[in-house]
Amino acid sequence: MATETDPQTGPGDATGETRTPFGEVSRLSGIVFEYLTLAASMFGILSLGILLSYVFWDAFGLETADPVWYAVLVGTVGLPLVGQALYARRNPVAGEVALELGSTLLGGVLAGLALVVVLEVIAGSEVWFAYFLTTVLPLGSLYVYGQRNEATWVGLAALGVLIVGPAIGTAALDPLTTVAGLFGGPGIYLLSMVLPAALLCRYLVGEFLELGNGDYAAGATLALAVVGIPVVDTVGVARSVWLLFLVALVMPFGIVVAKTLAVPERRVGFVAPAVIIVGIGLLAVLPETVGVAGPSPWFDWQYVTSNPSRFADQAGLYPAIIGSVFMIVAVAILTLIVGVGTAVYLEEYAPSSGIAASVVRLIRINISNLAGVPSVVYGLLGLAVFANTLRLGFGTVVTAAFTLSLLILPIVIISSREAIRSVPDSLRDASYGMGATRWQTVRNVVMPRAIPGILTGTILALGRAIGETAPLIMIGVATSIYSTPSGLFDKISAMPMQIFVWASFPGEEFQYGVLAAGVVTLLVVLLTMNSIAILLRNKFERSEI
């Protein structure tokens, strides 16, 4: 460094070179790079945003709405929302409460819908009863026992129940469903859902949150269930649906409301949700009374509850929604068990030296490669192995679930491995150093820290699976189907298949209306799945402190 200031000669010596000590250093390339990356991300976000706006515009039929309707929309929903947002900045507690109430409400509705779809539409209450008795009830009892007592055998017993329970339930399905028939649907839910929920309510209100007398809360839940029955009879809602929604929506919402009421400074949080709910009600009523045309959405209640049709007005996505949800639940169970199991083995148990290690390394590399195989190839595999060789049927739930599971397994394994590897070795050392067995270490130290990451990766992969079309075409999934599946071997349709076939229908109504509504439905299901994953992840991240 000839220009380095030499203390003996000082700056500006014989060479004539001087160095400006505080001059500007060129950052040109850095600035160019910064704006290039900004442009790249803006390009992606904008193009996706424009596409989605088109889809939503079509799906909700917004072009038919009168300008006055938009004014009412802004007045009744938009302004209160903005007001709430501004107020929440000044009073974070209000925002927090509003968010809690809103998410409980929305989550309750979604959970209720999911329960109704899974228990009423797909399985039937008698089948639920069989598995409740053999699996859910023992597991729940073991969990409660494990929470109250220090017992190491509980975990093993739970694992046993998880394996044996469903097997017994399946074997004894006939006698158990006959017994269940004696209770009837509402009776089953009263026993298997409302009663445990009331007990949970008693614990939450009485012990965990300490809001008041838990017995009263449990009694109120049971009383509400019974009192609600004549009410829903007159309204025309099925009793089973009422009981399921009581458990999924009414009880949690009631607890959140009680929790909020208990703290005076949190009560202000009720204002915003109330105003917004009233606003939505006004929006539904006002324009009609004034005589202003609202939007005529394709995406409406009729759409999500009807079968497909050749008439655009009557077309619906119901069987495809049920098919997709059923399939994705099966895929989720399969991939979580197989994928997380593989990842745990590869990271925690697999040998790291010798010949066995080379085999393991080969497996690891190949799993990574499998993640890049085109989905249509997996479709071909599903067709050959599951549909033809194993005779699981063309286009059935089980074939589709196996095929899509294979498709996303590599992604689930890779992301789960990353999550497990991110658990610091120092924690493993600490656990082993205490004399923990490998299983105890995995169970108590590794998994609690890895679960948030595992869930994130799995949900992203499931999102890919639910939108997948090519492998479904290969295994012969029907494009349109007019009944909902009620068992693993029933034929299904899936949302992307139905959307795909609508794109080829003649007529603008299908191409621009029904199709767009289908895309919106798919996105809603996807976003719901993602938000459930985020909620679960946050819960686990918080629970480990």
Add this chain to the structure above:
Amino acid sequence: MSKNENTITTEESTDADPKTTDEKLISTEVTTGTETGRTAAGGRTIIEARNVDVYYDDLRALDDVSLQIPEGQVTAMIGPSGCGKSTFLRCINRMNDLVDAARVEGDLLLKNKNVYDDDVDPVALRRRVGMVFQEPNPFPKSIYDNVAYGRRIQGLDGDMDEAVEQALRRAALWDEVKDQLDKSGLDLSGGQQQRLCIARAIAVDPEVVLMDEPASALDPIATSKIEDLIDELAEEYTVVIVTHNMQQAARISDKTAVFLTGGELIEFGDTEKIFENPEHQRVEDYITGKFG
């Protein structure tokens, strides 16, 4: 368990005149563990290594190490980085088993039983030999759950609250955390975290506590607290500590083992003698800072 309790009682009865912590803090000269009056207890050998070699694949990490660690004393292992002192420590509770590439030859006896015998379960061994690591590594759980962890996984009966309090008291942490047992162990300061790790290790009443540079990531004040604690632990447990800090070894240990590069044990003996009058020139060079 009962054996362990016996050990503790003998320790206490033979420990005639332990200097108090205050006295030690006042004295400016380097006090070695030998001067604190534990020598009387240090009779029996609890850990004995006979010609122990350790290989990582083909790399030799320990070269023919033989030594005898006395019961109820603090034994320090010093030496430059990579000299094999941590490897030796990890042999004692078979933590090296977790490294597939590691291979141990020779005999390592704990209470006259070779821990590398086929009928020794390393998990059971580690329940008798506790370990504290270089970086404080509390679990991301509450303080209470951290201390209770060992007792839970070992299925130990008894009053858990009592055991947790006892362990925290013995680790000199109780007064600082007794009102916040539900708080995460990670919210504590580095020194407190390390004392929490020590509490976690002694909550299951091990016979030996191994410490792998327990104070190297801590500031001087936290280090001095840990050193005081080690001194007190030696009343009940056999402590084997690896350290980079020679003054620390001189302050807290009764016996010192000097490892030099190549995994060789150069000298082993009373700390006083090693630091004042070592037999080997290399040891003297290392201790006086001429090399290493």
